[in-house]
Amino acid sequence: MPKARRLLVRLLLAGGAAAVLLYTEGQWESRSGGLMLVADLFNQPELLLGAALAALISAAWLGDRRTAVRTATRAVTVTAGVVFLLGVLAAHKVAAAETRSRETAPARPELALVVVHRSYATAPKDGDDWQVLLEVGAGWSARRWSLAQIGRAPDDARLVEASWTGRDQITVVTDSYRRVFNLDQDTGEPVEAR
Incomplete structure (x- = not known):
C-alpha cells in the first residue's frame, strides 16, 4: 500500500476514534452536575x-486490497451504515416538540431554573414529559443539575x-408530590430538603 494511502487510513482511524471519544465525554458530562457546554457540544450521537x-468505513475500504477481506x-x-441510518431515522420520527422556560434566581443571576417540556406527536396528550433543571455559572465552568424528570406514561x-x-x-410541585431543594451557598449544588 502506498505511503499516502497508509497515512490517509491512519488519519481516518484516528478521526473515527476521536469522534467516539468526544461523544463519550459529551455523554458523561450530560449527567446531573456535568459541564453544560461540553454536554451541549459533544452529546451529539x-x-x-x-x-x-x-x-471507519472509509478506512476499511481503503485499507486492504485482498478480495475476500475487502468483500467481508x-x-x-x-450493514453497520444501514443500521445506523435506520436508528437516526427512528430517533427523528419519535422526536418531541420542545419548549423551555428559564427563570433566574432572585438576586443571583448566575443561577437559573429551567423547565423543559416535551410533547410527543406519536403519544396521547398525557404522553408529555417535563425535565426540571438548575443551571449554575457561565462559560466553560457552567454546570447543569437535574432536579426532576416527570414521566411520559x-x-x-x-x-x-x-x-x-x-x-x-427551589420547589417542584406535581399533581402527586412536592419536592424542595436547597442550594449549597458555595457551589450552587441542589440538595433535596428532608
Whole structure:
C-alpha cells in the first residue's frame, strides 16, 4: 500500500476514534452536575457517531486490497451504515416538540431554573414529559443539575409548578408530590430538603 494511502487510513482511524471519544465525554458530562457546554457540544450521537462510522468505513475500504477481506469488510460496513441510518431515522420520527422556560434566581443571576417540556406527536396528550433543571455559572465552568424528570406514561405525575421559593431554594410541585431543594451557598449544588 502506498505511503499516502497508509497515512490517509491512519488519519481516518484516528478521526473515527476521536469522534467516539468526544461523544463519550459529551455523554458523561450530560449527567446531573456535568459541564453544560461540553454536554451541549459533544452529546451529539448522530453527528459524532455518524462521522466515526463514516471514517471507519472509509478506512476499511481503503485499507486492504485482498478480495475476500475487502468483500467481508464492505458487507459489514454497509450493514453497520444501514443500521445506523435506520436508528437516526427512528430517533427523528419519535422526536418531541420542545419548549423551555428559564427563570433566574432572585438576586443571583448566575443561577437559573429551567423547565423543559416535551410533547410527543406519536403519544396521547398525557404522553408529555417535563425535565426540571438548575443551571449554575457561565462559560466553560457552567454546570447543569437535574432536579426532576416527570414521566411520559399516562399514569405518571404531571408538573404543576417549578419555581424559586427563596433566594437559595427551589420547589417542584406535581399533581402527586412536592419536592424542595436547597442550594449549597458555595457551589450552587441542589440538595433535596428532608
